[in-house]
Amino acid sequence: MFKVAVIGASGLLGRALVDELAQQTGWRVVGTAFSRPSAHTVSLDIRDAQAVEQFVEREAPDALVIAAAERRPDVCEHDPALARALNVDAVRTLATAASRRGAWTLSISTDYVFDGTHPPYRHDAVPAPLNAYGRSKLDGERALAETTDLGCVLRLPLLYGPIVSWSESAVTSLVPAIAASASSNGKAAVMDAWAIRYPTFTPDVALVIRQMLERHARNETIRGIVQWSGDEPMTKYEIAVRIAEALRLDAHLTPQSTPADATPRPHNCYLASSQLEALGIGRRTPFDTAIRQVLAAFAWRGDTPV
Incomplete structure (x- = not known):
């Protein structure tokens, strides 16, 4: 049994990911939610370090995907403390708990870590965020790298997909x-x-993440920073x-x-997706x-x- 914890399972990307992973034979998915809890999710405030540790210890996932974040640039600009709590500190807390269990952590980041002046951007291009959202996500990337050797950042651009509003x-x-x-x-x-912008379909991203998880399940773990983007x-x-x-x-x-x-x-901020493409990972609807x-x-x- 391969167990995946999806943090932020009630969100735009989280729902698509849970739908994709639930179709896998021999996999078990546990999703968390905070603002929109349901009977199918575990209520978890990722700002609560003790609750995060208890959740990871109890569920003992093989992999943990962090799809929860404060993603609204205007909110981040006006409330940088909230942006840091969700996009930086929570990543560190989750990655620390996952590392203690030997679980792989995949953290979702953004094209806004770049200033948008010299596209396309490779994964190793020098970041230069223009706003508080981009800065918080970049600091979250660094928090993951500092916390665990068993981690990966997946940068994504503008997302759209099945919605609730x-x-x-x-x-x-x-x-x-x-x-x-x-x-x-x-x-x-x-x-x-x-x-x-490069609108990217959440079911396509969910497939990308599922393919990355499959590689981890067969001990071909992807580490560091990778990127995926629509190409229109x-x-x-x-x-x-x-x-x-x-x-x-x-x-x-x-x-x-x-x-x-x-x-x-x-x-x-066009993100080059060549690393994942070279591994045969990806789909673009x-x-x-x-x-x-x-x-x-x-x-x-x-x-x-x-």
Whole structure:
């Protein structure tokens, strides 16, 4: 029996990962949640070091995946202490407990550890985060490396996938504004056309992580830093256009070609995925195919998001 603990199993990536791992014969998955606990998860506040130690000691996983984080750049900018507690200190606590049990720790990081001026970025490129979120995730990477020799960081870009609310992903969070702009008296929705993103489908990432876990299960453990990314560059404006097409909405969208966010964001942080590709790991579902799956699975009535 190969046992995996998924920390943050109720989140956007965590749910996709649990769904993927649950299909594996001979594997057992235990997921944790904090803000959205359910009958299928263990309630765990990863800021509570004693609770983390007790959880890892009790469950004794062979591998632990940290998918919990404070991922909202604006929140991190205004509350750096919270960002550090979740993105740095909790990583250290989890990795320490896992290392004590001899478990492999996979920690999820971000393309925002880079400043976006010289893409594509290899795993060994020099980080230069522009905001508190990127800095906290970079410090989390270092915390993992300092804590265990049996660990790996997986950097990911903008994620989207099956959702429980439009706001859960920066991709689907555009839907209400798109729908409003398509109404009879709707104003044009202004969309960022400056920052280049690489939307990456969470079921694809879940498969990547499952393939990495399979290698660990057969003693071919991946260590250090690896990266995975979708390969279709697009701005939020271009994402919005494609969502409107998928929903068959006559949306009125206006591109904004200068940075509009209060929190500084990088221009283009394209992550090179060559390490994992060389191992035969990975899958990329075309954006138009994947976003249609996401939208079809979520509630939609007429031209009004519900």
